[in-house]
Amino acid sequence: EAGVAQSPRYKIIEKRQSVAFWCNPISGHATLYWYQQILGQGPKLLIQFQNNGVVDDSQLPKDRFSAERLKGVDSTLKIQPAKLEDSAVYLCASSLDWASGTDTQYFGPGTRLTVL
């Protein structure tokens, strides 16, 4: 079974530029998550989708971050404009069904973003 795919793996941009990340979850997984992992910290949830609807985006900085999952499969996360403090690894995860309660999340390899 193929895992969660993410691209690009690495991205370097200058502050105030825009950037987008792509995620393809495990086939059949209804729930998709985006996490931000700053160096030395654990991953922090940014947004959670169930199919193409948003379940939780309370920790997403909505003035600069946006995410969509239009057809309930792939997802994109965008930062516009980027700040120095956005330098982090952006992890995408998917799970079978958030509503089950005990639902294991499987992570992609992440995209390492460096903002100069």
Place this chain on the structure above:
Amino acid sequence: DQQVKQNSPSLSVQEGRISILNCDYTNSMFDYFLWYKKYPAEGPTFLISISSIKDKNEDGRFTVFLNKSAKHLSLHIVPSQPGDSAVYFCAASAQSGGGADGLTFGKGTHLIIQP
């Protein structure tokens, strides 16, 4: 306010011995706990989980213990092998709005297995 705490940033254990990684949490609403293992330049890999209705779950060399009254869980690896050297994250979730929330992670413990 950190709701999931891993107080040991690193741990060194001899090959063949037992590794014990600890995790404390403060949110009493958490009811599902997971351990993930992470190698450099890779995403976290699921290792083992435990529901709050249990106090122990075993999978091969890995056992997770949950003490709800103390809000504490631990991961035991026995025997420890060189390939176990990695960063281990403790994570927890709570149910709300009809399903499980996204995970809350600790900062991780870097486990080093010495030959």
